[in-house]
Amino acid sequence: MSKVVVTGGAGFLGSHLCDALIALGNEVVCIDNFLSGSKDNIAHLMDNPRFTLIIADVSLPINEKLSGLSAIFHFASPASPNPASPVSYMAHPVETMLVNSIGSKYMLDLAVENNCQIILASTSEVYGDPEVHPQPETYLGNVSSIGPRSCYDESKRFMEALAFAYLRSKSAKIKVIRIFNTYGPRMMLDEGRFIPAIVDSYLHQKPFFMHGKGVATRSFCYVDDLIAGIMAVYRKGVEGEVINLGNPQEYSLVEVLDVLKEVTGRAIEVVYKEGLVDDPQRRKPDITKAKEMLDWSPTVSLPEGLRKMIESYSR
Numbered sequence: 667m668s669k670v671v672v673t674g675g676a677g678f679l680g681s682h683l684c685d686a687l688i689a690l691g692n693e694v695v696c697i698d699n700f701l702s703g704s705k706d707n708i709a710h711l712m713d714n715p716r717f718t719l720i721i722a723d724v725s726l727p728i729n730e731k732l733s734g735l736s737a738i739f740h741f742a743s744p745a746s747p748n749p750a751s752p753v754s755y756m757a758h759p760v761e762t763m764l765v766n767s768i769g770s771k772y773m774l775d776l777a778v779e780n781n782c783q784i785i786l787a788s789t790s791e792v793y794g795d796p797e798v799h800p801q802p803e804t805y806l807g808n809v810s811s812i813g814p815r816s817c818y819d820e821s822k823r824f825m826e827a828l829a830f831a832y833l834r835s836k837s838a839k840i841k842v843i844r845i846f847n848t849y850g851p852r853m854m855l856d857e858g859r860f861i862p863a864i865v866d867s868y869l870h871q872k873p874f875f876m877h878g879k880g881v882a883t884r885s886f887c888y889v890d891d892l893i894a895g896i897m898a899v900y901r902k903g904v905e906g907e908v909i910n911l912g913n914p915q916e917y918s919l920v921e922v923l924d925v926l927k928e929v930t931g932r933a934i935e936v937v938y939k940e941g942l943v944d945d946p947q948r949r950k951p952d953i954t955k956a957k958e959m960l961d962w963s964p965t966v967s968l969p970e971g972l973r974k975m976i977e978s979y980s981r
């Protein structure tokens with residue numbers, strides 16, 4: 667049995683990751699301060715003897731001695747870009763910068779101490795508003811260092827740079843994944859990200875506020891596919907690599923609304939508002955590297971994923 671740490675384990679992705687790791691027979695230590703996550707996401711794990719919850723801010727030193735680890739998954743960080751959401755990184759800009767910088771330092775130190783691999787959850791936001799399309803890992807990005815999204819984008823870029831500094835100076839076993847928009851059950855419907863917001867609007871028959879004209883594109887990955895990709899990263903010897911994980915099927919936001927209508931048989935009411943500052947206009951991962959190195963690619967289409975997500979919330 668392997669012992670692993672998941673920071674941000676009470677969040678959307680972290681909790682699905684805890685489930686997958688437990689299912690594989692691992693002992694999981696989840697560290698979370700519930701800044702943007704929820705106890706509900708891990709309620710089903712609390713009685714499991716192979717699951718431990720430490721309620722703590724990973725930007726501060728952890729009091730517990732964590733030894734005998736075989737892997738660390740550093741996923742703690744707010745992730746919603748919607749300024750209106752109380753759990754977004756714009757609502758917690760300083761905390762976001764600290765968890766991705768100092769929090770990453772503590773987790774990298776822990777990985778070196780345990781001589782174990784560390785998988786760091788980076789993001790497609792490191793590409794900013796991309797001038798290269800689709801985005802391969804070699805693209806260096808087009809990011810504002812001072813705009814409202816910079817607390818997230820630049821701290822994730824710092825996290826990546828720090829991870830590579832640890833690789834070069836301390837031979838840390840780092841694996842960096844750049845996650846593109848992922849959706850599915852356990853997202854908070856009112857957290858402000860696009861897919862939960864339209865699902866919320868459909869389920870509760872309330873207007874959806876579209877920032878901009880809806881022509882910007884995104885590529886949406888269903889959570890089961892992403893978790894399969896992360897587990898492949900965990901299993902394979904891809905230390906020192908940066909790998910994009912996401913679904914390359916690209917849709918404009920308006921097209922996604924059409925897919926939702928097809929799936930549900932009902933259109934939602936859309937209210938158009940001003941576009942957001944520095945909002946990326948195009949977003950699509952180049953996943954050639956993931957296909958080659960991990961033998962992984964997503965299998966769930968957007969209509970199928972939306973159907974699954976709506977079913978889960980209807981239950």
Ligand SMILES: NC(=O)c1ccc[n+]([C@@H]2O[C@H](COP(=O)([O-])OP(=O)(O)OC[C@H]3O[C@@H](n4cnc5c(N)ncnc54)[C@H](O)[C@@H]3O)[C@@H](O)[C@H]2O)c1
Pocket residue numbers: 673674675676677678679680697698699700701702703704722723724725740741742743744745746761765769787788789790844845846847848849
């Ligand atoms: N979901 C996506 O589409 C997506 C895309 C790109 C990158 N990511 C990255 O994946 C990770 C998880 O994202 P998510 O969508 O599950 O977000 P989430 O907000 O649901 O989960 C993040 C978790 O981290 C916890 N957390 C935040 N700051 C913390 C701190 N200082 N100490 C301890 N816990 C803390 C939160 O309480 C929450 O449970 C994040 O690092 C995010 O940047 C997600």
